[in-house]
Amino acid sequence: MDDEKLLVFLALQAGLHGSVKTSTARIAGHFRVSQQTASRKLRNLKKAGLIRLFAGPSGCTVSLAPEGARLLRADFLSLKQVFGPGTKKMLRGKIKDGLGEGRYYVSRPYYLKQFKNLLGFKPFFGTLNLIVDIAELNSFLLGLHPIKIEGFETDERSFGTIRAFKVTVQGKQQAALIMPERTAHPKNEIEVIAPTNLRKKFKLGQGRQVTLTA
Amino acid sequence: MDDEKLLVFLALQAGLHGSVKTSTARIAGHFRVSQQTASRKLRNLKKAGLIRLFAGPSGCTVSLAPEGARLLRADFLSLKQVFGPGTKKMLRGKIKDGLGEGRYYVSRPYYLKQFKNLLGFKPFFGTLNLIVDIAELNSFLLGLHPIKIEGFETDERSFGTIRAFKVTVQGKQQAALIMPERTAHPKNEIEVIAPTNLRKKFKLGQGRQVTLTA
DNA sequence: ATTACTAGTCTTCGAGTAC
DNA sequence: TGTACTCGAAGACTAGTAA
Numbered sequence: 001m002d003d004e005k006l007l008v009f010l011a012l013q014a015g016l017h018g019s020v021k022t023s024t025a026r027i028a029g030h031f032r033v034s035q036q037t038a039s040r041k042l043r044n045l046k047k048a049g050l051i052r053l054f055a056g057p058s059g060c061t062v063s064l065a066p067e068g069a070r071l072l073r074a075d076f077l078s079l080k081q082v083f084g085p086g087t088k089k090m091l092r093g094k095i096k097d098g099l100g101e102g103r104y105y106v107s108r109p110y111y112l113k114q115f116k117n118l119l120g121f122k123p124f125f126g127t128l129n130l131i132v133d134i135a136e137l138n139s140f141l142l143g144l145h146p147i148k149i150e151g152f153e154t155d156e157r158s159f160g161t162i163r164a165f166k167v168t169v170q171g172k173q174q175a176a177l178i179m180p181e182r183t184a185h186p187k188n189e190i191e192v193i194a195p196t197n198l199r200k201k202f203k204l205g206q207g208r209q210v211t212l213t214a
Numbered sequence: 215m216d217d218e219k220l221l222v223f224l225a226l227q228a229g230l231h232g233s234v235k236t237s238t239a240r241i242a243g244h245f246r247v248s249q250q251t252a253s254r255k256l257r258n259l260k261k262a263g264l265i266r267l268f269a270g271p272s273g274c275t276v277s278l279a280p281e282g283a284r285l286l287r288a289d290f291l292s293l294k295q296v297f298g299p300g301t302k303k304m305l306r307g308k309i310k311d312g313l314g315e316g317r318y319y320v321s322r323p324y325y326l327k328q329f330k331n332l333l334g335f336k337p338f339f340g341t342l343n344l345i346v347d348i349a350e351l352n353s354f355l356l357g358l359h360p361i362k363i364e365g366f367e368t369d370e371r372s373f374g375t376i377r378a379f380k381v382t383v384q385g386k387q388q389a390a391l392i393m394p395e396r397t398a399h400p401k402n403e404i405e406v407i408a409p410t411n412l413r414k415k416f417k418l419g420q421g422r423q424v425t426l427t428a
Numbered sequence: 429a430t431t432a433c434t435a436g437t438c439t440t441c442g443a444g445t446a447c
Numbered sequence: 448t449g450t451a452c453t454c455g456a457a458g459a460c461t462a463g464t465a466a
Binding site for chain 2: 429430431432433
Binding site: 002003004005008009011012013015016026029030072073075078079080081082083142143145146 | 230
């Protein structure tokens with residue numbers, strides 16, 4: 001029994017917002033593991049913030065925590081891409097006006113050279129900042145080949161390693177989704193670079209919806 | 215990285231029927247584990263019959279085996295029950311004419327007593343045999359409380375332990391889905407018992423479709 | 429560059445048991 | 448009945464390295 005299977009099992013009984021009264025022995029029986037293991041796994045899920053758990057001498061009641069629901073939703077979206085009827089890999093995001101910071105670091109020569117070599121284009125000096133759904137983002141990125149853009153340091157500051165993914169913007173424009181390598185769990189904000197000024201080309205303003213495909 | 219996550223990762227890249235050329239290092243990088251672990255897990259999935267794998271000094275190409283696709287489909291259906299829009303727990307099956315065997319063992323006193331006590335009804339002496347989709351069945355059963363009907367032995371033969379699940383037939387009739395306890399992976403055939411003769415009540419003949427809800 | 433074996437370490441499991 | 452602790456055994460992980 002892996003953690004995620006247990007989470008699904010609980011979600012099916014408790015629902016996304018409800019709760020279920022059960023026992024560690026019952027769970028153990030279902031997965032054919034020991035009562036001790038069921039108990040421990042349950043506590044682990046609680047510690048990980050995925051479920052809410054109240055356990056006592058009369059059994060335990062469990063409900064999904066928001067983080068647990070989000071995790072399952074991400075799994076669901078991944079599988080939907082596999083089984084869903086003709087769903088192409090796609091990610092929608094809303095434009096957020098950036099701080100002009102992107103223009104600066106995209107144009108650093110050390111990055112620039114790698115962009116050219118590894119992505120196949122010289123990016124416009126500016127980035128398109130998009131707000132996306134984290135679950136959708138994870139599902140979208142899963143299965144794409146990450147391209148590693150190495151970081152570097154100057155006397156003043158350090159520039160971290162970047163993960164880049166080749167994408168298409170609005171179904172037409174070659175581009176790349178980029179994000180810091182460091183963050184284990186991606187934020188809900190991503191940046192897109194392309195050979196041209198995407199804002200101009202597609203007449204995009206703040207709040208407008210953009211579609212990335214892969 | 216658990217096995218199932220890896221399978222999803224591969225499925226997203228290879229598709230259900232295609233294949234993908236990759237390397238253990240790339241997979242390892244994605245899940246942030248060692249190359250060795252990725253290699254071993256891949257071989258495990260192959261040994262388990264979930265993927266087809268050709269590995270060599272120039273990388274490896276992977277495709278989903280039918281069993282792997284089935285496993286993912288089961289997961290997908292489970293999650294669909296959680297996230298799907300208003301999908302109630304439901305299982306469809308096609309009637310298969312039984313051998314009259316059900317009539318015999320359902321009426322064994324030792325079973326009968328437990329059916330009454332644990333299911334809350336005295337079953338009609340006969341079973342309705344249904345052919346179902348294994349993935350749907352697994353997803354349906356996941357989350358239902360199994361009720362254990364103990365087996366017993368006579369001088370002539372032994373009667374195994376039965377797992378029973380309370381269900382509703384055609385949205386109206388109280389009933390129970392029963393299956394042998396033994397089998398780890400359920401067959402695609404189940405039996406249904408109810409207080410009344412389901413065949414008569416719903417005018418069911420071979421091949422007719424029946425809906426169970428829970 | 430690959431895959432994958434071996435060996436040592438670390439994690440996870442379940443029986444026994446306390447409460 | 449429950450949950451959950453300890454601890455010895457079984458399994459999984461990574462580093463080093465062969466091919």
